[in-house]
Amino acid sequence: xxxxxxxxxxxxxxxxxxxxxxxxxxxxxxxxxxxxxxxxxxxxxxxxxxxxxxxxxxxxxxxxxxxxxxxxxxxxxxxxxxxxxxxxxxxxxxxxxxxxxxxxxxxxxxxxxxxxxxxxxxxxxxxxxxxxxxxxxxxxxxxxxxxxxxxxxxxxxxxxxxxxxxxxxxx
Numbered sequence: 095x096x097x098x099x100x101x102x103x104x105x106x107x108x109x110x111x112x113x114x115x116x117x118x119x120x121x122x123x124x125x126x127x128x129x130x131x132x133x134x135x136x137x138x139x140x141x142x143x144x145x146x147x148x149x150x151x152x153x154x155x156x157x158x159x160x161x162x163x164x165x166x167x168x169x170x171x172x173x174x175x176x177x178x179x180x181x182x183x184x185x186x187x188x189x190x191x192x193x194x195x196x197x198x199x200x201x202x203x204x205x206x207x208x209x210x211x212x213x214x215x216x217x218x219x220x221x222x223x224x225x226x227x228x229x230x231x232x233x234x235x236x237x238x239x240x241x242x243x244x245x246x247x248x249x250x251x252x253x254x255x256x257x258x259x260x261x262x263x264x265x
């Protein structure tokens with residue numbers, strides 16, 4: 095009975111087109127086949143981006159000369175600002191910001207994605223009695239913002255095309 099129920103659930107989920115978020119790469123076509131990921135350091139963002147490029151069946155080149163496209167992660171930063179204080183002057187709420195600047199170009203220095211910035215913000219309430227839990231929540235929010243930024247980069251790459259000076263004038 096359990097096997098039949100499990101089999102029925104699996105068949106129904108596959109029949110309805112269910113797939114895990116971020117794992118449906120079948121319909122995505124890129125205008126390039128190889129990419130060189132240029133970054134100052136191997137940060138968690140760069141590592142996750144590299145993984146998603148590989149999952150998208152894009153070949154990672156070992157040098158810019160071998161690649162159809164160079165994806166340059168110009169900068170990456172995160173910061174935290176106080177946005178609310180209690181009556182006694184204690185912090186009650188923070189704003190977390192995660193910013194990634196990048197650009198994409200080919201071997202002829204034609205921009206595919208001109209210098210662009212992804213800026214994500216989240217609010218985080220704070221409670222002195224739950225410091226450890228709030229630190230973990232902050233780490234989770236930063237991890238989620240980083241994953242969101244990677245997804246945004248992948249969507250931008252999916253629609254990226256070479257821009258020449260003539261095509262910019264035609265707009």
